[in-house]
Amino acid sequence: MNSAKANILAKLKMQLPAATDAALPAEPAAAPEVRSPAQNVEQFVRLLTDNHAEVMRIKRAEIAASVKTLLQQRDINQLMCGSGWVDALQEIEGEISLNTFYPSIDGNKDTLFNSVPAAITGSRCAIAATGSIVLWPDASEPRSLSLVPPLHIVVVEQSAIYNDFGELIRKQRWSEQLPTNAVLISGPSKTADIQQTLAYGAHGPRELVVLLVE
């Protein structure tokens, strides 16, 4: 054991001879807001929209077409995606050039930062209370997809909207199985660091488009 560790722990332990957390009063349970699934969807959409994300409510069969439309509206003709999306987006291949992520980010950072205008990812689930989308990036859908390109399109299943973060963690037993990186996204990147004036696209995506699938 290195000496800094030993010293710090020794100092802390010396000072806590008899103290125990058993003496603390019970922690009150915060009453969760009760919402029906429909209300959850409504709240999720409202909060994200308030936070400057664009939410499109679509049917599963409409994913590819919606992606094409929203890219064309922005004059974008290429899209990066995880390997799992290639089949689903095949029908737009002609007009939009689809690229999957590199074998590795190493050596490809320059093109990722400078030549990828848009990316699409799926999501694990979502949270109504805060209007958040939950991503568990993995080998097929790397973390920088939802971070580096200026436009992030994310597909969210309406049936996967949880009431709040606490409920989600418990129901999905996160404490037993966290991935390399889990991330909650609640809008496009933003900052109010200059004179409290909100500006979007600080470092991450300037635009977040949510395709909410019924």
Next chain:
Amino acid sequence: MNTRANTIATDGSKYEASARQFRGNVARDLANPQLRENFRGAMDYLTDKRRQAFPSEDELETLRRKCQLIKQRCLLKLPELLEQLESKLEQNGIQVHWAETTAEANTIIAELIQRKNGTKVVKGKSMVSEETALNDHLQAQGIECLETDMGEYIVQMAGEHPSHIIMPAIHQNKSQVADLFAHNIPGFDYTTDVDTLIRTGRQALRDKFCHADVGVTGVNFAVAETGTLCLVENEGNGRMVSTVPEMHIAITGIEKVVELLDDVPPLLSLLTRSATGQIISTYFNMITHPRREGEKDGPKEVHLVLLDNGRSQAFADEELRQTLQCIRCGACMNHCPVYTRIGGHAYGTVYPGPIGKIVSPHMLGLEATKDLPTASSLCGACGEVCPVKIPIPKILLRLRKESVKAKGEPLVVKGQGCNRKPLEAGIWKLWSRLNTSPVIYAIAMWLASRGRWLTPAKAGAWTRVRTLPKPARRPLRELVKQREQRREGQ
């Protein structure tokens, strides 16, 4: 604005020196109307946002109580939680380093970077790295260390330090930022349009993320149960820094560990709502492993540096220990009438405002910071808004007491007794003697009332802004007695 930077020396003890200059700093910054206007505007904005984020008083109170108890539980178990955190992190492949002092932390980080032959470091927001003055340390070794949070980027460019723990550049307005960019960014087309200013920063920094060797961040919560480092942010720079470079080094104070993953949602909710009035930040980033076999991005190495820097001293005393409950939301400074007027730099410490006044004495010693606990009207606003219910006003009083403690009493705070003056101590001794003996008290009151014409017009600093009270013509006891006699006579 550069005069401010100049008052802060660049050696390791820089904050000790600048904290000593508190009184001078206050006079300087109070005389700057632009600065006061910037702070007033920002504080009004933040207090208003916070108010809107807590529509239900009941819900707020329940949540505060819950989070207070969560933090107290975690602190009571701190030694075992730190060990659990370390073993979980190491199981996950994240290496843990311990540092008692800021110098140790800096050495650890510099060695990690040098081992990778790194020369370019990008940094996410980390107040703990401000504590250690990491930027200065790395720069001295020829390592570029660039702040990437927009506010921090501005502050670093100006050669300053953050004036607020959440909004570091709050002391500057947009025209000051525009001037700064015009001086420092080649090709910048002068404008005060905030969108353009941010886009300018974004452009400059994207290139830096792309080519950095190492990313450094702070940590908002370190979860012992799972070995997870949680980062709260809006800009995405924290994610960049912890995703793109091959090595990620996180640094945090030992008090940031929480026991359970379940503890995180309530703390997160209170943190963002208290800080900026957001129900959640744009990103909540949970890091549990370095890049795994087969994954295509993410850092290959992740390190956590756990820093003590005086925290274990605060830990010793039950009352002072509450200082460590802090989740660094900044609400106490936003609501502080003193902070709003003097601004964040006057304190001369890394952490300004009410939390700075109670935590800095542990980091720098009470001797260097003895003026800070006295710079409070004890209005109680900080304690009322603190999401984890730290009784800041009480702790301020306690530190005032510690600062005038007699020699030879058991050591609680490094530098205790530093403000003790023999004359003052003598006067108080006399005072207590006088007030505990009825006979002496009566005589003294009789003398004071008869000798009231002897009261001087001036009494040092006290009468600079006040008039000295004169004793009454007759002491209360005499008046009451007279009244009783009159009644009886009637």
